[in-house]
Amino acid sequence: MEGSGLGENVTHRLLSARWILVASIAGVFLVASQGAAGYGLAAAVCAIVVAVAAFAPRRSLRERRADREAEANRPALASMTAEALAAAVSDPMVIFDRSGSVVHVNSACAVAFPGLSTGTSLSLRFRAPEMQEMLARALAQGRPLSIDYSEKVPVERFFRVAVSPVGDGGDRLVMIFKDQSEIRRIDRMRADFIANASHELRTPLASIAGFIETLRGPAKDDPAAREQFLQIMQTQTARMARLIDDLLSLSRLEMKPYLSPSDRVDLKPLIEGVIDALNPLAEESGVRIDAALGGDPLIVAGNRDELIQVFENLLENACKYGRSGGLVEVTVNRAGQQNGIDVSVRDHGPGIPEEHIPRLTERFYRVDVETSRGQKGTGLGLAIVKHILTRHRARLTIGSRPGEGATFTVHFPPAGI
Template sequence: MATTDGDANLMREKAREFAGRWNSTRTFIAAAAIVFVVLGSVGALGLWSSLIAFVVLAGVAVLQSILTGEARGTMMRTATTQPLSAAALLGSGAGLTILNELPDPLIILDGTGRVALANRAATPILGPSPVGKHVATAIRSAPLITAIEEVMRGGAARSVEYSVPVPVERHYDAYISPIDTEAAAAVPGVDPARRRRDRPVLVLLRDVTDMRRVEAMRVDFIANASHELKTPLASLSGFIDTLRGHAKDDPQAQERFLEIMSDQAGRMRRLIEDLMSLSRIELREHVRPDSVVDLLGVVNDVTDGLMPLAAQNAVEIVVTAAPDLPKVRGDRDELGQVVQNLADNALRYGRSGKRVEINLAPDAKAGKPVVRLTVRDFGPGIAREHLPRLTERFYRVDAAASRAKGGTGLGLAIVKHIVNRHQGTLAVDSEVGRGTVFSVLIPAAGEAKPAA
């Protein structure tokens, strides 16, 4: 019966192995015979003792040669009929313990694409008891499965990014690499092409969801900032062209247009100032301020400056404070900005309620003393679906109304970053038709630690 090239190669390899083993065994037996003849001739051993010892030693040598050949033959047959086991080649109790400490999911697949090894971080992706599962049934991502299959077919290591849309959209960067182990390379009689196909494959996953979100926020921020600057610039350009044209001899039109241009220029200035302020605050957000500040004094200074705007809108500002109010540790200018932005928002958007209340009181958070700053208006309120996004940059409940009232969309984002720098908390509660309440907790000076 004709044999295949693979079977012929295996037979020739076995013949060479047998010849090599027999030559070594025959040489050993001949050397042993000479030694025992010499020992018998000099009287060191009796004739029968030498003969028995020689026969036993020769038998052991032949038996060892046979057993070695059978073991190697079994290894060769297994290597040519089954894929290499990643668990056998790579896994051990100590090794898996080390892999379990990795923060990123790591998966090792055998030559058939089934999970041979997976660390603890891979459990949320593969599910419980993943060993033995085919990777395509555990991870439903066509780009990832395609890349794994290409590496299994003998391709080089590669990286691919894929997304999981449900239950919550997440993005992963996957690195797929073949594992060339010494155990696989040492097996005789295995065709090199087959060895490349059957080698284990390592899949290392890295969750890049937060990185993608930050990148999206950066793109949105640039787009929003550009849009906010473009609108007043276009308005200014239009009025300049009008003043140069048919309105150049109309004093009344000039006065009206110049007033509008002044408002637009002021809007641009406020936006640029808020952008610069936000940039400075973010740059120092990790540095804790270490000055002792009288928060009531800050509130009084801010409200004094807001009185003309309050009078213009017929809004009463009421400030109350507890007599035993402790001082806080912070940056006076930044805390003034917090009060300014919150009170200004209450005046602009809650003026229909005709009253703004600012209250300061001692409080506690996690057993430590804090000062609670509360700014309340009695205006139209905010629908609850908008509350989680109020501190996002350029987020507005009503963009047109905000721009009409001079808002930049950055005020509450600035407040959030300042409060974070002071290791405080910001909360907002609102009900449509009943007004809005902003609450800020700032650690009291006695418990705050000085900046490093």
């Protein structure tokens, strides 16, 4: 830096000397040609030239410094290829030519769209009408365009897709996919929460409001009616509290669907603890819980609290809806460590009609609404089970025939997976 400053100082002095020399020559010429009258004109010219000498060189130096910096940066910019720039983009990015063929995809794009590689025709890979139209317009008009695009397989994803020409000749275009799936999922979850909560809370709230009005009016001085209505109001508020708790649990699970638990949990003592906690409910329902868990540990990868919630929901449902059978059986099938662990909960109640089975894990879906509410159900238990098992990379299967009870089986992958 010191050497650079010294060089610039020397250059500045040389430039100043050059301007002073020009001013001197101009003054001598004016005096020689105009005589005494030229002295004043010569002095004015010298003043102007000196002023130019004072300011013009400094500006020239700044410009030269900028030129030097630009020259220093030019090789670095020239060495950055389109592939290097694409690799620095975190969103899926495709570079393609005027024929619609892929020239380059970055790593994010290769992960998001397997099989999309150099030479692939974009119009053959993206068959949705909106993508076809955007590609045709982009290739024909050569101007920036953007659309909303979704893919259903293997999972539903939403993207904001932007296409823009790049380069001086316009022979290359770039397409960037901005993933909107999380935003859409959160918006949908918020809308579902509001719709479901308002629907399920409306009935108990209306009931409580009606009882309050009655207690303030006709039943104001009736102790027996007052006691009866207060008991119903307490039951309804307890149901609303359970509903809110289940909705909050479901919302928390939906906020982290892809975060697989890594702790190792032994299902044997966990299920035994759940059975002990539910024995009073089983006795009240006239049901006996029989568990055949074997003597060996049942190790799975999971979150202990969430797995407790899974088996609490399954066993509680079996006790409530299978009471006519008098028995709930919990069994384990382990066909080798490579095949994981299956835990089944079977009741001997009336069973479930086949047409209802595919929808049992939907929120608020009930086979019999009145029976479910009579059993203090919220319609969210199996939805919570499904979301927990999805996070654990496990799955739930349901088998039932009317009159033969129902079996809910949880399939856990091997603990190492």
